[in-house]
Amino acid sequence: MTHFEQGTESAKRTLRRELLSVRSRLTPDDVRESAAALARRALDLPELARAGTVAAYVSVGSEPGTLALLDALRARGVRVLLPALLPDNDLDWGPYTGRDALVRVQHGRKTALFEPAGPHLGPDAVTEAGAVLLPGLAVDARGMRLGRGGGSYDRVLARLGNAGVHPALVVLLYDAEVVGRVPEEPHDRPVDAVVTPSGVRRFPES
Template sequence: MTDIPSGKSPFPPEKAALRRDLLAARRVRSPEARAAAAGALSRSALSLPELAGARTVAAYVSVGAEPGTRELLDALLAAGKRVLLPLLLPDNDLDWAAYEGPAGLAETAHPGKMLLLEPTGPALGPDAVTGADAVLLPGLAVDRRGMRLGRGGGSYDRVLARLERAGAHPALVVLLYDEEVVARVPEEPHDHPVRAVATPSGVMRF
């Protein structure tokens, strides 16, 4: 699951340029390299105490060249966690449903958007994420202050704003490739820092 681009370009030019470079670097990864990175990323993420101690984890299903999350989702489920996965709404907001395993995922086409894998169980409502102990966020980069660069569609900006309004403070963790931890990403007033990043080579806290 990614932030879904809206087709507009209301972002600072430096954000757009950085997104293009990072997406291009992802596309050239071989399937073998992506699979190896997914396994290592799962092990790194599972080493985080915030995930080990969580009862409910809001996560996402990776698509395309994103750092793979399928192995991590199954490991969280096997560890007895309640795992919530997003359902994309027409306005780019996110609803949530429980992950029940790979058989409970279905390809879902959204008009004008990429094909996603979404859970087939009952929708729990957009506010379900406020009950999560940890939220795993997609992204393209994070800097050494903990500022995250997303895809630009705003889906996860809405999630973070909803958590703030509810007074919820789950651990926010971004899943990335190693080289996507950068010195600095362009920042806007609505951007929220995260607590940690997990990459195939380990974790970094902010």
């Protein structure tokens, strides 16, 4: 790793700690109210209206809530795919069939995740999505996303690129997590839009 790469990774770790500290102070009511607003905003996106399949995820803890949005997409007749974390940090995918079909999975010392209980479709299933909802901690004015650092979604984005498909990439965040600039590495790829409780911001340069 070069000195520049070490500096970038250190800056990312520092920013992650700051953002997670702010999230940790949110109350359950804060998270619930934001989730309802996020669902309303996201459902108005033309990219989601056009997509027959949406790859998404189940929020945990103080992450911007996604379950209300998942249920609304499913009620529309959209096929929703959810990730299941593999031992190498890659993601498998399975269909979302309702909250009662989610299982809580503890991956070592990491935060427990809610994953689809039914049969999984393989890592390449994400290439069928017309839109991909990405978790994150921040996005900047260029559309560059700061993730949690596990690398799972870097693999997803690389897989989409290798398959030659270009689904809409949308990140769900709190309002204060849209920042001036996040540290970036050569493999980082901008998203197309960010949805926050107060609105949508698009990044045409992406």
